[in-house]
Amino acid sequence: MSQVRLRFSPAPTGFLHIGSVRTALYNWLYARHVGGTFILRIEDTDVARSTQESVDQIQQVLRWLGLDWDEGPYLQSARFDEYLAAARHMVEEGRAYECYCTEAEVRERNEQAMREGRPPGYDGRCRDLTPDDRAARAAEGRAPSIRFRTPDDGRSSFTDAIRGEVAVEWSTISDFVIVRSNGTPVFFLANAVDDLDMEITHVLRGEDLIDSTHRVLALRRALGHDDQPVYAHMPLIVGPGGAKLSKRHGAVSVEEYRDAGYLPAALLNYLALLGWGPDDGREILSSEELVTEFELDRVNTSPATFDPKKLEWMNGEYIRAMPLPELVSAVLPFARDRYRERLDIPRFEAAVRLAQVRSTTLVQIADQMAFLFTSDDEMEIDPASWEKASKVENAADIVDAVMAFVENCEWTDEIDPRPAIEAVGAKPGKVMHILYTAIEGRSLGLPLFDSISLLGRESTLERLRAARARL
RNA sequence: GCCCCGUUCGUCUAGCGGCCCAGGACGCCAGGUUCUCAUCCUGGUAACACGGGUUCAAAUCCCGUACGGGGUGCCA
Numbered sequence: 001m002s003q004v005r006l007r008f009s010p011a012p013t014g015f016l017h018i019g020s021v022r023t024a025l026y027n028w029l030y031a032r033h034v035g036g037t038f039i040l041r042i043e044d045t046d047v048a049r050s051t052q053e054s055v056d057q058i059q060q061v062l063r064w065l066g067l068d069w070d071e072g073p074y075l076q077s078a079r080f081d082e083y084l085a086a087a088r089h090m091v092e093e094g095r096a097y098e099c100y101c102t103e104a105e106v107r108e109r110n111e112q113a114m115r116e117g118r119p120p121g122y123d124g125r126c127r128d129l130t131p132d133d134r135a136a137r138a139a140e141g142r143a144p145s146i147r148f149r150t151p152d153d154g155r156s157s158f159t160d161a162i163r164g165e166v167a168v169e170w171s172t173i174s175d176f177v178i179v180r181s182n183g184t185p186v187f188f189l190a191n192a193v194d195d196l197d198m199e200i201t202h203v204l205r206g207e208d209l210i211d212s213t214h215r216v217l218a219l220r221r222a223l224g225h226d227d228q229p230v231y232a233h234m235p236l237i238v239g240p241g242g243a244k245l246s247k248r249h250g251a252v253s254v255e256e257y258r259d260a261g262y263l264p265a266a267l268l269n270y271l272a273l274l275g276w277g278p279d280d281g282r283e284i285l286s287s288e289e290l291v292t293e294f295e296l297d298r299v300n301t302s303p304a305t306f307d308p309k310k311l312e313w314m315n316g317e318y319i320r321a322m323p324l325p326e327l328v329s330a331v332l333p334f335a336r337d338r339y340r341e342r343l344d345i346p347r348f349e350a351a352v353r354l355a356q357v358r359s360t361t362l363v364q365i366a367d368q369m370a371f372l373f374t375s376d377d378e379m380e381i382d383p384a385s386w387e388k389a390s391k392v393e394n395a396a397d398i399v400d401a402v403m404a405f406v407e408n409c410e411w412t413d414e415i416d417p418r419p420a421i422e423a424v425g426a427k428p429g430k431v432m433h434i435l436y437t438a439i440e441g442r443s444l445g446l447p448l449f450d451s452i453s454l455l456g457r458e459s460t461l462e463r464l465r466a467a468r469a470r471l
Numbered sequence: 472g473c474c475c476c477g478u479u480c481g482u483c484u485a486g487c488g489g490c491c492c493a494g495g496a497c498g499c500c501a502g503g504u505u506c507u508c509a510u511c512c513u514g515g516u517a518a519c520a521c522g523g524g525u526u527c528a529a530a531u532c533c534c535g536u537a538c539g540g541g542g543u544g545c546c547a
Contacts, residue, residue, distance in 0.1 A: 011547045046546060103545050110544090119473050120543065145545050163476070172474050172543080180545040187547050211475055211542045235477075235540090242539055270483095273496090277484055281495045300484080303540065307482050310497040320510075358509035368508095418506070428506065436507055444508035 004036030012054035040072035083185035098144035100137035121174030161232035192219035261362030316360035385443035389433035438467035
């Protein structure tokens with residue numbers, strides 16, 4: 001059996017979309033599942049829109065996610081000669097031809113056709129130009145593009161590993177450009193040539209490319225190859241309502257999730273479940289488990305809606321399952337960024353432990369401990385929390401009693417002021433919000449007893465005094 | 472317009488002719504545990520787009536309709 005080879009081939013024209021990452025993931029999963037080769041290929045044939053920043057970013061994101069590739073990155077921009085040679089070969093064999101229509105003319109004709117209710121598409125007027133015709137047009141200053149001559153009749157079909165047979169009449173596909181008039185190759189050509197040269201055996205990509213497959217396959221045949229790789233088109237990831245996933249629905253770039261405190265493993269796990277699932281219904285799967293479980297024929301056929309809520313839940317599951325030291329180092333960059341030199345490591349580690357079970361993102365963990373790294377006089381009290389908490393009966397008595405208690409108690413890992421509260425005749429459960437608010441700034445947050453202990457006697461008293469003064 | 476692909480709870484999905492008056496997960500709602508919040512536990516809510524076939528039997532197969540998405544580019 002021949003070696004399985006897959007490629008992830010993004011266009012470097014911006015940040016890596018969440019849908020592209022899912023494509024990369026499935027390619028990687030399949031490659032690892034069957035012990036094949038995973039190749040990174042940058043499809044930067046559109047020189048005007050491709051950027052080096054984007055090329056760098058793609059690699060950075062894949063590394064962060066742990067999607068390691070075995071070959072590449074290959075840049076198509078470095079292989080233009082190959083594509084142009086293939087195009088010339090096709091022209092010589094009459095499989096393609098020079099077209100002297102300008103981009104503007106073609107566009108104008110298509111718009112005209114639409115207005116008149118005719119189907120758009122190149123009309124083939126340059127198909128059979130004589131050498132004299134060509135010379136005349138070139139003399140007008142027209143630079144030719146190269147168009148592939150598609151069959152006039154018959155059908156094109158291929159077997160999709162996910163969908164089965166996909167067929168279309170050739171009459172509905174007009175001659176398409178494979179080399180631009182500026183001399184640069186177009187996606188279809190580069191794609192066909194590279195898949196051949198790189199001996200790609202499986203092409204796993206988004207459903208939006210399903211129609212282009214017929215063209216790429218025709219190009220392969222024109223290049224003398226009747227064999228075809230296994231194609232599998234996966235459903236797209238869409239936003240709420242089935243619309244295209246966009247900024248309006250939350251983050252669409254991986255960097256945004258990374259910066260919001262999502263774990264790569266959780267993101268991968270969630271994305272893997274968008275369009276595929278193991279037969280036993282498990283939801284939480286490590287990358288290793290995903291690799292062993294992944295099967296191409298279990299990939300779904302219908303689009304999946306991206307659900308930020310479920311991603312968040314899953315991230316929380318990963319955070320809770322993490323060994324503390326690992327979590328501490330994961331949160332550290334976020335905490336450093338927020339608290340700078342104020343950050344105290346032992347205190348930080350203790351706070352992470354307390355926050356672990358009550359957070360769904362690393363950012364949430366870092367944020368919850370803010371009161372520990374804020375000076376007493378800079379403490380901000382959440383107005384809504386204060387409003388509610390300060391309304392309790394005997395608020396002043398309670399705070400006074402707790403201050404007296406804190407002042408004299410033995411200092412342990414958990415300072416429990418409930419006896420003091422009960423002593424003034426109040427029910428701890430009902431009135432403790434005022435203590436949370438005074439000490440942590442909000443009525444909800446890290447457990448109070450631990451928080452008081454971490455904060456220390458002096459700061460705790462200072463904050464209680466400030467609260468007492470506000471009553 | 473034409474072509475292609477798709478359609479199971481709000482969402483992700485299981486189901487590949489009988490085990491399904493449809494199972495799991497997220498969300499939501501209710502209750503329990505708890506120093507707040509959260510975790511955790513228990514229970515509840517809610518779906519086979521529609522219409523025809525085929526078959527003893529259909530969520531599962533076929534056809535049509537509707538709806539959604541994609542393509543129709545000198546973008547990928």
